[in-house]
Amino acid sequence: ADQIPSDFPTNDLVVPQLVSFRSSDGFTIQATLFAAHGGSAKKPAIIFVHGGPPRQMLLTWHYFDYYDYGYGTNQYLASRGYVVLSVNYRLGIGYGHDFQYPPHAGRLGASEYRDVLAAARYLQRDARVDARRIGIYGGSYGGYLTAMALAKNSDVFKVGVDTHGVHDMSIWGDDSTTTEKRYQQPNLKAFMREAWLSSPDAYVSTWKSPVLLIQGDDDRNVQFHQMVDLVQRLRLAHVPYQEIVIPNEIHGFLRWHSWLEDDQASVDFFAKYLRPGR
Numbered sequence: 431a432d433q434i435p436s437d438f439p440t441n442d443l444v445v446p447q448l449v450s451f452r453s454s455d456g457f458t459i460q461a462t463l464f465a466a467h468g469g470s471a472k473k474p475a476i477i478f479v480h481g482g483p484p485r486q487m488l489l490t491w492h493y494f495d496y497y498d499y500g501y502g503t504n505q506y507l508a509s510r511g512y513v514v515l516s517v518n519y520r521l522g523i524g525y526g527h528d529f530q531y532p533p534h535a536g537r538l539g540a541s542e543y544r545d546v547l548a549a550a551r552y553l554q555r556d557a558r559v560d561a562r563r564i565g566i567y568g569g570s571y572g573g574y575l576t577a578m579a580l581a582k583n584s585d586v587f588k589v590g591v592d593t594h595g596v597h598d599m600s601i602w603g604d605d606s607t608t609t610e611k612r613y614q615q616p617n618l619k620a621f622m623r624e625a626w627l628s629s630p631d632a633y634v635s636t637w638k639s640p641v642l643l644i645q646g647d648d649d650r651n652v653q654f655h656q657m658v659d660l661v662q663r664l665r666l667a668h669v670p671y672q673e674i675v676i677p678n679e680i681h682g683f684l685r686w687h688s689w690l691e692d693d694q695a696s697v698d699f700f701a702k703y704l705r706p707g708r
Contacts, residue, residue, distance in 0.1 A: 439509040451552040462516040464508040474563035474704035475513040481570030483521035511706030519545035537599035537625040569593035577630035584638035589703040600625035640670035646679025
């Protein structure tokens, strides 16, 4: 109990709702909505984007600790006056083959981002939500999609928190971009260009909304230079940003204090720009 923040709503958790909406191509997307009752004023909203991406967020505490923490954070944000939407975008699991393997996704076009944008459009239509105050956050692949949202649609997403996200798909070091895999592409130049155009870094010129970047400097999944490079680009483009580097921490934080630091910084950053309870 002493490891739980004193203001966590342990005895007043909201009951999440399963909601669905259409993406821009007509595909049905499901999401989990967290909204506390009370008050007639419109509330700010936050979209949570899971990582993986082969994951599925649930209506309750998750079996994977990384998303167990995410569920708790969503509950906490709801208690602070936000409407929170956890979106199960395409590339995730549990909805069939076509859902998990959509065309032109990831570094081949980032088509899954349309589902995240559709989630924001859904919130804009919700009578409880102030459409001018929508934020977004996520870690790992969720950090990547958070950065994409801010870079491509700062008109929709007013603030974001990107934890250890990928920002340049053309140099992300998983097995599909190793030297061997790259040279197996029938047209390497076209492949690398498509990967670049599927990256947040490619759209910094249209990125206007403030972002909080968080990463451990011993991250073995997403190279630390991904954050360092983005910071330089944001600085040159005069985009407001804040960065937190957690020393000696890996991708899936090992220390409980690191999770608390990440969550508290995120909550404070959202409060600064979205002003819940206003």
